[in-house]
Amino acid sequence: MTDLLATLNEEQARAVTLPAQHALILAGAGSGKTRVLTTRIAWLIQTGQATPQGILGVTFTNKAAKEMHARLAAMLPVNPKAMWIGTFHGLCNRLLRAHHRDAGLPQLFQILDSGDQLSAIKRLLKTLNVDDEKFPPRELQHFINAQKEQGVRAGAVDAFDDFTRRRVEIYAEYEAQCQREAVVDFAELLLRTYELLSRNEPLRQHYQRRFRHILTDEFQDTNKLQYQWLKLLAGGESSESPACLFCVGDDDQSIYRFRGAEVGNMLAFEREFKVPNVIRLEQNYRSCGNILDAANAIIANNTQRLGKELWTDRGEGEPIRVYEAFTDGDEARFVVDEIQSLVRDGMSRSDIALLYRANALSRVLEHQLFSAGVSYRVYGGLRFFERQEVKHALAYLRLIANPDDDTAFARVVNFPTRGIGARSLEALQDAARTYNSSLYATVSHLSGKPRAAIGAFVQLIESLRSATANLPLPEAVDHVLDQSGLRAHYESQKEKDGRERLENLDEIISAATNFVAENEAPESAVEHPLLADFLAHASLEAGDHQADASEDAVQLMSVHAAKGLEFDVVFVCGLEEGLFPHENSLMETDGLEEERRLMYVAVTRARQRLYVSLAQSRMLHGQTRYNMRSRFLEEIPDTLTKWLTPKSGRGQAPARPSHFSPSPASAPRRPASAAHAPGRDLGGLRIGQNVRHARFGAGIIVAAEGSGSDARVQINFGAQGMKWLLMSVAKLDPA
Numbered sequence: 001m002t003d004l005l006a007t008l009n010e011e012q013a014r015a016v017t018l019p020a021q022h023a024l025i026l027a028g029a030g031s032g033k034t035r036v037l038t039t040r041i042a043w044l045i046q047t048g049q050a051t052p053q054g055i056l057g058v059t060f061t062n063k064a065a066k067e068m069h070a071r072l073a074a075m076l077p078v079n080p081k082a083m084w085i086g087t088f089h090g091l092c093n094r095l096l097r098a099h100h101r102d103a104g105l106p107q108l109f110q111i112l113d114s115g116d117q118l119s120a121i122k123r124l125l126k127t128l129n130v131d132d133e134k135f136p137p138r139e140l141q142h143f144i145n146a147q148k149e150q151g152v153r154a155g156a157v158d159a160f161d162d163f164t165r166r167r168v169e170i171y172a173e174y175e176a177q178c179q180r181e182a183v184v185d186f187a188e189l190l191l192r193t194y195e196l197l198s199r200n201e202p203l204r205q206h207y208q209r210r211f212r213h214i215l216t217d218e219f220q221d222t223n224k225l226q227y228q229w230l231k232l233l234a235g236g237e238s239s240e241s242p243a244c245l246f247c248v249g250d251d252d253q254s255i256y257r258f259r260g261a262e263v264g265n266m267l268a269f270e271r272e273f274k275v276p277n278v279i280r281l282e283q284n285y286r287s288c289g290n291i292l293d294a295a296n297a298i299i300a301n302n303t304q305r306l307g308k309e310l311w312t313d314r315g316e317g318e319p320i321r322v323y324e325a326f327t328d329g330d331e332a333r334f335v336v337d338e339i340q341s342l343v344r345d346g347m348s349r350s351d352i353a354l355l356y357r358a359n360a361l362s363r364v365l366e367h368q369l370f371s372a373g374v375s376y377r378v379y380g381g382l383r384f385f386e387r388q389e390v391k392h393a394l395a396y397l398r399l400i401a402n403p404d405d406d407t408a409f410a411r412v413v414n415f416p417t418r419g420i421g422a423r424s425l426e427a428l429q430d431a432a433r434t435y436n437s438s439l440y441a442t443v444s445h446l447s448g449k450p451r452a453a454i455g456a457f458v459q460l461i462e463s464l465r466s467a468t469a470n471l472p473l474p475e476a477v478d479h480v481l482d483q484s485g486l487r488a489h490y491e492s493q494k495e496k497d498g499r500e501r502l503e504n505l506d507e508i509i510s511a512a513t514n515f516v517a518e519n520e521a522p523e524s525a526v527e528h529p530l531l532a533d534f535l536a537h538a539s540l541e542a543g544d545h546q547a548d549a550s551e552d553a554v555q556l557m558s559v560h561a562a563k564g565l566e567f568d569v570v571f572v573c574g575l576e577e578g579l580f581p582h583e584n585s586l587m588e589t590d591g592l593e594e595e596r597r598l599m600y601v602a603v604t605r606a607r608q609r610l611y612v613s614l615a616q617s618r619m620l621h622g623q624t625r626y627n628m629r630s631r632f633l634e635e636i637p638d639t640l641t642k643w644l645t646p647k648s649g650r651g652q653a654p655a656r657p658s659h660f661s662p663s664p665a666s667a668p669r670r671p672a673s674a675a676h677a678p679g680r681d682l683g684g685l686r687i688g689q690n691v692r693h694a695r696f697g698a699g700i701i702v703a704a705e706g707s708g709s710d711a712r713v714q715i716n717f718g719a720q721g722m723k724w725l726l727m728s729v730a731k732l733d734p735a
């Protein structure tokens with residue numbers, strides 16, 4: 001028997017060995033929360049207090065779930081697959097597949113990722129003849145998801161004005177459309193499972209009796225519905241023998257409030273369950289002193305905190321390296337040069353991470369890495385399963401599994417083109433509405449030309465279905481790629497990315513092969529067809545097949561995606577006002593505090609060495625922007641940093657905001673296009689300043705460029721959006 005407690009400190013060991021009661025572990029970054037949670041699972045099993053089947057472990061990402069499985073496999077002589085460990089979405093998918101009939105779903109229901117959901121909404125608006133300027137699809141998507149995350153169905157929304165009433169009607173139509181098409185979006189996975197368990201008492205009791213220990217990592221980022229879901233499974237406060245809830249979290253790392261996460265869940269949990277054990281861990285084992293001090297100093301600027309400090313006995317370590325580049329290209333070159341020299345000194349690439357606030361920043365970094373021949377792997381961003389050609393291929397597979405999936409139907413009915421005109425499709429949409437049936441089922445009601453054209457497509461799908469029925473999954477995929485015409489289509493494409501697209505199509509076969517290999521374990525071989533499982537996996541685990549995971553590669557990801565991870569060396573790029581903190585957050589304190597927590601997460605990923613960098617000018621979304629140094633950089637005490645470039649006077653101290661116009665003498669290098677640098681002629685306005693515009697109302701200046709009569713400022717007008725205005729034309733009053 002391995003001594004699980006040997007490598008834990010006293011408080012950690014106390015947390016791991018708590019009696020079978022509810023517990024809350026509230027602790028800062030790198031203090032061992034995840035390690036404690038994993039070790040507790042192992043300890044419960046090792047001491048016979050729980051069986052692997054009795055454990056429900058909730059992680060935030062698929063990557064974290066995999067890691068947890070691997071660590072448990074190393075600690076215990078049991079098959080960790082017997083334990084239910086996964087993300088909320090993954091666990092809900094598993095429950096809904098097993099009990100699809102009780103949940104009112106066909107066995108082969110499909111999952112809509114957020115891109116699919118958006119196109120489903122757009123399609124709905126067309127059918128309903130709704131003006132998408134008045135009701136922008138993205139806003140509707142946000143509205144619908146927000147309702148679902150509050151556990152509110154269309155019938156239960158309180159609507160006090162016409163606008164909201166109309167939105168609610170669309171929400172109801174959307175629910176009906178999804179049900180008709182047998183598709184389930186991400187928020188629905190949770191809500192549907194919640195409703196299933198709350199209505200179906202025998203089922204609920206079954207799982208309540210089964211899962212005696214429910215352990216949740218990153219608890220600070222659960223939303224209201226997720227918390228209700230946990231409560232329901234645990235047996236709530238009212239139950240006689242509720243399961244033990246073991247929740248770990250850090251309020252300072254709550255970074256999903258914009259998506260409805262409620263940090264208040266931690267306090268609610270403590271209160272509602274009268275949690276007898278609240279443990280704080282204060283020793284950080286991850287980062288050297290300077291890095292930790294910087295993190296502590298940054299987060300100290302937030303007001304909404306439960307309050308805790310972290311310390312380390314690892315010594316102060318290296319100073320934080322700061323680099324202020326002239327352009328984004330220079331910044332990327334610097335980063336890649338540093339990486340190459342680190343690698344020459346023996347560091348593995350996979351111990352190095354490049355973090356950025358917005359995915360759009362990865363492009364320039366990727367370009368440099370690629371040119372220098374440094375292998376890298378991007379997490380998030382355009383993921384493998386989100387690529388156009390992959391989604392086309394999956395749409396064929398989805399139609400085979402579920403012909404009522406209208407999103408899939410609309411995607412490929414005329415792709416590759418088979419001469420189906422917009423008119424025929426409109427006729428089909430109309431008929432589908434009249435018959436209240438799916439597009440696929442409606443084809444038989446059509447007549448004339450539309451029927452001939454679309455009928456051939458239906459026949460194609462039918463023949464694909466029968467041809468693949470008895471094939472192993474990878475061969476079935478291969479067959480579909482050929483017979484759908486997708487391969488031939490991309491082969492004939494002259495564009496340079498045609499080849500890459502073909503490779504991606506082949507990559508789906510590899511993904512299917514891996515999937516089959518990984519899913520032969522007895523417990524996970526549930527009694528439903530592999531194809532549906534594979535499609536669910538594609539929707540849930542996007543990103544995991546994008547590069548060869550075994551290769552030693554530099555890790556690129558957004559700060560959000562880096563949560564819970566750690567690396568020897570971390571570069572945080574793009575530390576500019578408007579980027580990080582993001583311009584959309586500057587209007588409200590809450591938004592700014594969330595950005596600061598995000599910065600805290602970024603900094604605390606580093607073990608030994610931290611670089612922070614910025615660029616004075618950056619090309620983003622086709623525009624050159626000149627931004628000020630991020631306030632977060634200013635919040636790091638000078639004693640902890642080492643500037644690799646001369647420190648320019650462009651900084652923006654939050655308490656004493658500086659004005660535009662770097663004095664040329666203090667700028668590290670003169671911009672080649674100095675004429676376009678923000679000049680002095682902006683009438684005393686500065687970035688971060690609140691202004692008022694006659695038409696758009698109140699706003700805040702987030703960026704500036706050009707000079708003289710070309711001088712322009714970018715202003716965030718909140719609900720009115722972000723605008724670039726010419727200074728010589730716009731009438732702006734300081735507010």
Ligand code: ATP
Nearest residue numbers: 007008009028029030031032033034035285286564
């Ligand atoms: P985050 O808030 O970022 O999720 P965390 O609190 O979950 O961090 P862990 O990832 O569990 O922290 O631990 C951080 C690092 O410290 C890991 O490398 C872990 O193995 C190590 N660690 C934790 N506790 C100890 C200990 N008692 N002795 C040595 N190393 C430890």
Ligand code: MG
Nearest residue numbers: 033034035564
């Ligand atoms: Mg963790």
